[in-house]
Amino acid sequence: xxxxxxxxxxxxxxxxxxxxxxxxxxxxxxxxxxxxxxxxxxxxxxxxxxxxxxxxxxxxxxxxxxxxxxxxxxxxxxxxxxxxxxxxxxxxxxxxxxxxxxxxxxxxxxxxxxxxxxxxxxxxxxxxxxxxxxxxxxxxxxxxxxxxxxxxxxxxxxxxxxxxxxxxxxxxxxxxxxxxxxxxxxxxxxxxxxxxxxxxxxxxxxxxxxxxxxxxxxxxxxxxxxxxxxxxxxxxxxxxxxxxxxxxxxx
Numbered sequence: 001x002x003x004x005x006x007x008x009x010x011x012x013x014x015x016x017x018x019x020x021x022x023x024x025x026x027x028x029x030x031x032x033x034x035x036x037x038x039x040x041x042x043x044x045x046x047x048x049x050x051x052x053x054x055x056x057x058x059x060x061x062x063x064x065x066x067x068x069x070x071x072x073x074x075x076x077x078x079x080x081x082x083x084x085x086x087x088x089x090x091x092x093x094x095x096x097x098x099x100x101x102x103x104x105x106x107x108x109x110x111x112x113x114x115x116x117x118x119x120x121x122x123x124x125x126x127x128x129x130x131x132x133x134x135x136x137x138x139x140x141x142x143x144x145x146x147x148x149x150x151x152x153x154x155x156x157x158x159x160x161x162x163x164x165x166x167x168x169x170x171x172x173x174x175x176x177x178x179x180x181x182x183x184x185x186x187x188x189x190x191x192x193x194x195x196x197x198x199x200x201x202x203x204x205x206x207x208x209x210x211x212x213x214x215x216x217x218x219x220x221x222x223x224x225x226x227x228x229x230x231x232x233x234x235x236x237x238x239x240x241x242x243x244x245x246x247x248x249x250x251x
Contacts, residue, residue, distance in 0.1 A: 010204065011059075011204050011205045011208065012058075012062045012205070014058050014061075014062070015055070015058045015059045015062065015202075015205040016205075017058070018051070018054050018055040018057075018058035018059075019055045019058075019059075019205065019208060019209060019212070021051055021054070021055070022048070022051035022052045022054070022055040022209075023212060023216070025044065025047055025048045025051045026048050026051075026216050026220065027216070028044070029041055029044045029045065029048065029220070029224075030220075030224045032044045042102060042163060045163070046103065046113055049113055049116055049117050049120060050113075050116065052120040052121075052209070052213075053116040053117075053119055053120040055120075055209055056119060056120050056121075056123050056124065056206070056209060057069060057073065058205075059123070059202050059205035059206050059209065060072065060123060060202060060206075062202065063200060063201070063202040064200070064202075072119075072123070072196055072198070073119055075192075075195060075196055076115070076118055076119045076122060076192055076196060077115035077116070077118070077119060078115070079191075079192055079195060080114070080115045080118035080119070080188070080192065081107075081110060081112075081114065081115045083188045084110045084114050084115075085108060085109075085110050087184065088109060088110060089109075092184075093180070093183065093184035093187055093188065094178075094180065094181045094184035094185070095168065095170075095172070095178040095180045095181050095184070096168070096169040096170065097166050097167060097168045097169065097181075098166065098167055098169070099111055099114075099165065099166045100164055100165060100166060100167060102163075102164055102165050103165055111165075118189075118192070121149060121152050121210075121213065122145070122149055122189060122192060122193070122196075123198065123201070123206050124206045124207065124209040124210035124213065125145045125146075125148040125149035125152070125189070125210065125241075126141075126145045126193065126198045126201055126206065127201050127202075127203045127206030127207045127210065128145075128148050128206075128207050128210045128211075128241050128242065128244075128245050129141055129144035129145040129147075129148050129241070130201055130203060131203055131207055131244075131245035131248060131249055132144060132148075132241060132244035132245045132248055133244075133248070134248065138194070138197070139194070141193070142190050142193040142194045143190055144241075145189065145190075145193045146185075146186045146187075146189040146190040146193060147186065147241070148210070148238070148241040149185065149189040150182055150185040150186045150189060151234070151237035151238045151240070151241060152213065152217075152234070152237075152238060153181070153182060153185050154174075154230065154233045154234040154237045154238070155217040155218075155221055155230060155231065155233075155234035155238075156217075157174075157175075157177045157181060158174075158175040158176065158177060158221075158227055158230040159221055159225060159227060159230065161176055161177065162225065162227065168181075174233075175227075175229065175230050207245060210238070210241075210242070211242055213238070214234075214235070214238040214239060214242055217231070217234055217235075217238075218231050218232075218234060218235040219231075221234070222235075
């Protein structure tokens with residue numbers, strides 16, 4: 001535990017600033033909804049995605065520099081956009097779904113915010129997987145990262161469907177979400193990780209973002225958004241990877 005605390009104390013201040021800004025945005029969402037209504041709350045959710053993406057960028061920048069960070073964002077952004085475009089057009093590999101008009105702007109029916117959502121959580125999944133298996137070869141790390149990333153969707157999809165951001169043509173087994181969606185997430189995030197070839201990751205700030213996402217989603221979805229069972233499933237799913245990372249790093 002001392003090693004973990006020491007690692008956290010070494011996180012650059014700029015990273016901590018953007019993490020704090022993102023956390024403040026998330027915890028203010030229920031208040032925004034109570035005061036200004038649902039429409040303002042939905043806009044606040046989009047701002048939360050932007051703030052988390054900035055927090056991830058601020059975590060990567062001190063370790064990777066501007067060029068490498070920008071290249072990673074561009075690579076993941078373009079490839080995840082193409083995956084979503086193909087998925088929403090053909091049903092492969094996520095199942096048949098479509099985005100509503102709530103998330104704007106859109107390009108060929110895919111909200112431009114969606115690639116940011118992939119980038120805001122994929123590097124934290126890379127970090128938590130590296131902490132769980134420090135010596136894992138490239139393929140094993142990609143598979144574990146994909147599993148940690150897909151576990152986050154145990155929270156995300158039921159919540160976003162509830163708010164009406166996207167719609168499944170044939171509701172499935174997991175709180176209305178088809179199980180094939182999770183296979184699609186796993187496959188695409190594996191390929192994205194292999195394509196990005198992440199090395200020399202700033203583990204502490206990225207793992208902090210993963211852990212905070214796990215905790216904030218569990219509380220927010222379980223209490224404020226009225227979805228306790230998806231919150232419990234996500235808590236267990238992401239919690240497995242948090243536990244693996246913590247266990248490996250406690251002497």
